[in-house]
Amino acid sequence: MPTSQPDNKRPAIGRLRPLGAGLLIAALTTIAVGALYVRLGPAWPYRILPLVPRGIVIHHSATDTNVGLGVDAAFLDRVHKSRGWGLRYGQRVYHIGYHYVILLDGTVQVGRPEWMPGAHAAGYNHYLGICLIGDFSDHGAQTQHPTEAQLDALIKLTVKQMRRHSIPLSRLLRHCDLGATECPGAGVPWEQVLRRVQAGIDRS
Ligand SMILES: [Zn+2]
DSSP: OTTHHHHHHHHHHHHHHHHHHHHHHHHHHHHHHHHHHHHHOTTTHHHHSOOOOOOEEEEEOOOOTTSGGGOSHHHHHHHHHHTTOOEEETTEEEOOOOSEEEOTTSOEEEOSOTTSOOSSSTTOTTSEEEEESSOOOOOGGGOOOOOHHHHHHHHHHHHHHHHHHTOOGGGEEEGGGTSSOOTTOTTSOHHHHHHHHHHHHHHO
16 A cells, blocks of 8 residues: 555664664763773773772782881882883872882871772772882791881771771781781781771771
């Protein structure tokens, strides 16, 4: 019949329109994501959905404290760069795997931004990584310990982060609790740290 042809065509075009629109949206999305990746780097999604730290892992830098005065976040950034670690956001590449570094005098330096996953403990990079400068490995009578200023800063920073992100004490861990490493070393008075952090949480 003369009128049947246009009637048959209409549904076919109707089916093609959503397909075309879908392809257009997919293409625009790909271009937008590609542009964000090129401009901001692979860490850009974390600016939209920032990392919410699920726990905290404590490390040491395993650097001799006699030369430790020169060891800081910038130094560790260079060391981690040489290991090929790094995550770019914008113009900056964060090589340092830790989120915070605590110097001998108790100064807290920021490593990677908190919203970015770390590179400090395999399988636990969604935890915050805090690094105490020094080598607290077991050397018998020669074992070194964090300074009082370092411990005070560690307790303060840890309590603050645990409150902020609702992290329970059970998820405050040492690197050695997660794998075959001595880190942060037997010289870190862990029982004391846990006790003081718990006291800090209880006070809040
Ligand atoms: Zn470690």
